[in-house]
Each structure stands twice: as C-alpha cells, then as structure tokens.
Amino acid sequence: MSEKPYYTISSLERGLRVLETLAEKGSLSVSELASQLQMHRSASHRFLATLKGLGYVVQDPSNSRYRLSFKLFELGIKVVENLGIRQVARPIMEELANITNETINLGHLDGKEIIYIEKIESTQILRMGLAIGARVPVHCSALGKSILAFLPERERDTLIRSIDLSPRTPNTITSLEKLYEEIKRIRQQGYAVDNEEMALGIRCVAAPVFDYSGYPRYAVSIEGPTSRMTDGNLQRFREAVKEACNRLSQHLGRNG
Secondary structure: OOOOOOOOOHHHHHHHHHHHHHHHHOEEOHHHHHHHHOOOHHHHHHHHHHHHHHOOEEEOOOOOOEEEOOHHHHHHHHHHHHHOHHHHHHHHHHHHHHHHOOEEEEEEEEOOEEEEEEEEOOOOOOOOOOOOOOEEEHHHOHHHHHHHOOOOHHHHHHHHHHOOOOOOOOOOOOOHHHHHHHHHHHHHHOOEEEEOOOOOOEEEEEEEEEOOOOOEEEEEEEEEEOOOOOHHHHHHHHHHHHHHHHHHHHHOOOOO
C-alpha cells in the first residue's frame, strides 16, 4: 500500500469524510457515524461537535442525531456564482428554451461527473430535468459525452480508463470500444445524444462550450421526454444547441 503524501492532514481528511458520510446518509447518531467510518465513538463525537460549532452540522434535539446544515449548500452556490458562466449563459439558454420549449441545462465537468450549474425549466406540464447541483456520470449523459469527446486526448483517455461503465439503463454504453466509437461520432458531428442512456423516458441532445483556449469547459443540453424528443425534433434541436454553444464559446473568447 502506498504511503500518503507528507502534506496530507489526516484530521482534515477525516473531517471531510464525516461531511461526505452525512451528505450520503442524511442523519446519523454519534455511534452510527463511528461505525460508518470505523473510528472510536469519542473521535466521532469530537468531529461532530467541532463541525456543529462551525455551523456545518446541526443536531436534532429530539433524537440527538446529526445532519448537515445549509452552510455547505451556501458555499457551493458561491462557487457556482464565482464561475461567472451562469450570467453569460442564461440569456442564450433562455433563447434556446423559447425556441424548443424544453428544459435547457448547463453542465460543467467535475472529476468523472457532470454537475448541473444552471437550467431553464420547460413550461410544458410534462417536463424532465435534474436540479442545479445534481451530478450525472460523464459517459451516459449528453452533457458529459459532448465534453468528453473534445477533451485533449491524453486527458480523455485517462478519464475514460477511470470510468465505471455500469449500466444505468439497457441503453447505457458499457464497453470501452463502443464508448470510443461514440466519441468519434460526436467529434465528427459536433453534438452528443443521450438516448435514454441515463434514465428511461428521457432523451437529450448537447454540444460543448469551449473557452478561449479551445478547452471544452462546459456543455449545454436540451432535455425532454421521449414523447416529445422524437427523431425529427432531435434533428432540429441539434442545430439549435450547436449554434447556441458556438455563441457562448465566442463570449468566452473562442474564435472560429
């Protein structure tokens, strides 16, 4: 087993594990957290007490269980706001929503996942879409595949080798060979399609957004139920999303 880097702060690492575990489980007692993280009960109590004092954790007085406060959410919102892309992208996304009358999403690559950082809801009664802050796998979402296809080759290959290709639906790409074939197709056509690969009943079409250096920093998708996202509408929408992403890329300084 390899040693940890000398600069690793073990107590900080364990504190972050506490936050991650509470985010996953919802609420836990001191003993339950200790069991989850395989630490002594006294250590579990100290971490929770410290995080409570800092405002990251709250304790339910009725059962003494601990859960996360909204402080982490507030930090996340500040990170997204500091990206600046939301203010630039929103008018273009609103135009796209008016043209398609479907949900429009703005995604950003974060590790092996795409995080939703902005969206315009469809005005139709039946509408699909995840909330801002939601995460989806890079390989089975139109947002993710459109970014993945245009990453620098070495970075793309490294990322692909780390992806868990477990199926989300019967349509999910589960082999490296098929994923590379999909990437080649996306690079040729300039857009990606999620054909019920992440969730049954939902289809999306997306295109990448490039920054001034030509890096695929973001992606925009048009998302809707399969009943409306027909092959004909996908053909029409793909040109609309490519044009919108080209304009947004120009706003970020990309020429050509």
